[in-house]
Amino acid sequence: MGIVIAVISGKGGVGKTTATANIGLGIALNDKKCVVVDFDIGQRNLDMILGLENRVVYDMVQVMDGEASVKQALIKSKASENLFFLAASQSKDKSVLKSSKVEELVLKLKEDFDFVILDSPAGIESGFEHTIEFADAAIIVVNPEVSSIRDADRAIGILDSKSNRVKRGEDVAKYLIINRIVAEMVESGEMLKSEDILDILDIKLIGKIPEDRGVIDASNQGKPVVLDKKSKAGQAYNRIAGRLCGKKIDMEDIEIPDSGLFKKISRIFR
Amino acid sequence: MKSNQYSVKVYETTIDDEDKFIEFFDTNYMLFKDYLILIHGHLSQRIKEYLTLKSLTYLHDIKLPKGRSRKAIEKEIEQERTQNAIYMQIAEAKLKKLSYRLENNLTVLDKMIRSGQEINIDGDLLLLNRVNSGATLNIKGNLIITNIVEGAVRCLGNFMMLTASHKANIIFQGVEVDNELLINKLNRVELKNSKIVITPVLKKEINWA
Numbered sequence: 304m305g306i307v308i309a310v311i312s313g314k315g316g317v318g319k320t321t322a323t324a325n326i327g328l329g330i331a332l333n334d335k336k337c338v339v340v341d342f343d344i345g346q347r348n349l350d351m352i353l354g355l356e357n358r359v360v361y362d363m364v365q366v367m368d369g370e371a372s373v374k375q376a377l378i379k380s381k382a383s384e385n386l387f388f389l390a391a392s393q394s395k396d397k398s399v400l401k402s403s404k405v406e407e408l409v410l411k412l413k414e415d416f417d418f419v420i421l422d423s424p425a426g427i428e429s430g431f432e433h434t435i436e437f438a439d440a441a442i443i444v445v446n447p448e449v450s451s452i453r454d455a456d457r458a459i460g461i462l463d464s465k466s467n468r469v470k471r472g473e474d475v476a477k478y479l480i481i482n483r484i485v486a487e488m489v490e491s492g493e494m495l496k497s498e499d500i501l502d503i504l505d506i507k508l509i510g511k512i513p514e515d516r517g518v519i520d521a522s523n524q525g526k527p528v529v530l531d532k533k534s535k536a537g538q539a540y541n542r543i544a545g546r547l548c549g550k551k552i553d554m555e556d557i558e559i560p561d562s563g564l565f566k567k568i569s570r571i572f573r
Numbered sequence: 574m575k576s577n578q579y580s581v582k583v584y585e586t587t588i589d590d591e592d593k594f595i596e597f598f599d600t601n602y603m604l605f606k607d608y609l610i611l612i613h614g615h616l617s618q619r620i621k622e623y624l625t626l627k628s629l630t631y632l633h634d635i636k637l638p639k640g641r642s643r644k645a646i647e648k649e650i651e652q653e654r655t656q657n658a659i660y661m662q663i664a665e666a667k668l669k670k671l672s673y674r675l676e677n678n679l680t681v682l683d684k685m686i687r688s689g690q691e692i693n694i695d696g697d698l699l700l701l702n703r704v705n706s707g708a709t710l711n712i713k714g715n716l717i718i719t720n721i722v723e724g725a726v727r728c729l730g731n732f733m734m735l736t737a738s739h740k741a742n743i744i745f746q747g748v749e750v751d752n753e754l755l756i757n758k759l760n761r762v763e764l765k766n767s768k769i770v771i772t773p774v775l776k777k778e779i780n781w782a
Binding site for chain 1: 685687688689690703705706707723
């Protein structure tokens with residue numbers, strides 16, 4: 304039996320889909336069988352970031368309606384044979400999701416995979432609720448800014464009241480990813496510190512991702528940044544995937560700006 | 574004022590036949606001479622003269638206040654007693670309810686109030702965690718929050734104790750409190766002589782670093 308992780312954020316555009324793709328691939332590279340499911344019905348993005356756009360034949364809604372089997376709809380990633388992908392429907396909208404059918408699909412995937420990662424849509428409507436309903440754990444992605452944190456706070460509140468695990472009296476594990484940290488802005492006080500964010504949200508931190516230009520390029524090319532061993536963001540995603548697989552990896556402080564030779568010299572003269 | 578109180582014996586009668594009446598009084602004169610005679614019905618000149626002759630005191634056609642019988646009084650006392658018992662029971666029940674409310678009016682919460690959550694409490698609240706931005710507390714009683722408040726708080730109690738960040742919206746007794754006055758580590762806000770008084774309980778820790 305695998306573990307179902309929902310990737311949520313509340314606010315849109317904070318990097319949920321990128322995080323889903325990278326964590327999924329990172330886990331697969333750690334030799335665990337992993338499937339990523341795009342729950343953002345009507346706005347399919349994850350296939351592009353994984354570089355599997357042209358391979359999508361059947362989508363999740365067709366599987367739930369019985370038009371295709373799970374096996375037919377699963378797409379194997381080019382980057383790792385442990386990673387599979389289930390696409391969202393591009394033509395339908397969120398209202399087609401039904402609790403019973405979502406549960407059936409999630410349980411089926413749970414049997415075959417070590418990790419089932421669900422990419423939640425932005426917002427807190429029905430699509431979001433279906434994503435968290437059957438999740439065993441949640442990864443909350445935030446940017447270090449107030450609006451993202453308030454929306455994440457709201458999303459956690461809903462997770463704590465509407466998830467099936469909570470209704471059964473169990474706990475949903477919640478992990479925080481702080482995405483797009485700019486060290487210089489944190490140092491100058493323009494960006495929220497991760498301690499402040501953790502104070503507000505009061506959940507376990509699983510990783511911090513620095514702002515990295517490589518991420519956009521990697522998404523455009525369909526090669527998740529986790530494959531790029533030199534990229535700071537890629538390394539951070541790799542560490543998060545390792546932690547999810549049970550490895551003990553220390554937190555790396557990415558909130559201290561790069562201290563290159565030139566900067567060191569310029570500091571002396573400050 | 575000088576006054577005396579007497580108990581007087583009254584003989585009450587109605588005159589049907591004047592001869593019979595005079596005959597009756599003639600025979601029983603000794604019995605009735607100290608009585609007050611109360612006569613109902615027609616009082617003729619002949620009777621009047623007869624009564625004056627015999628020097629009997631009489632009253633004609635008035636209603637005398639009548640004392641109640643012992644049984645009636647006893648009955649009334651009994652009724653009053655049961656009524657009193659019922660009142661006592663009602664009062665006791667009310668008192669019990671009130672004291673129960675007083676004893677169990679305090680809610681203690683140790684959970685983070687997250688954005689979008691709304692807590693409505695009739696009594697007092699002791700909250701041992703944060704109130705995040707976007708959350709709302711509606712408290713009818715007194716309120717103590719030991720951690721920072723960033724959301725909205727409406728308190729209708731006699732006092733509240735809290736720390737608010739500049740983002741918070743604090744309304745005490747329907748009046749918005751300036752957050753600048755609540756930045757100390759713990760502040761007491763209370764109603765004194767219908768004025769809102771804010772006193773710092775713990776001063777803000779000065780961070781020298």
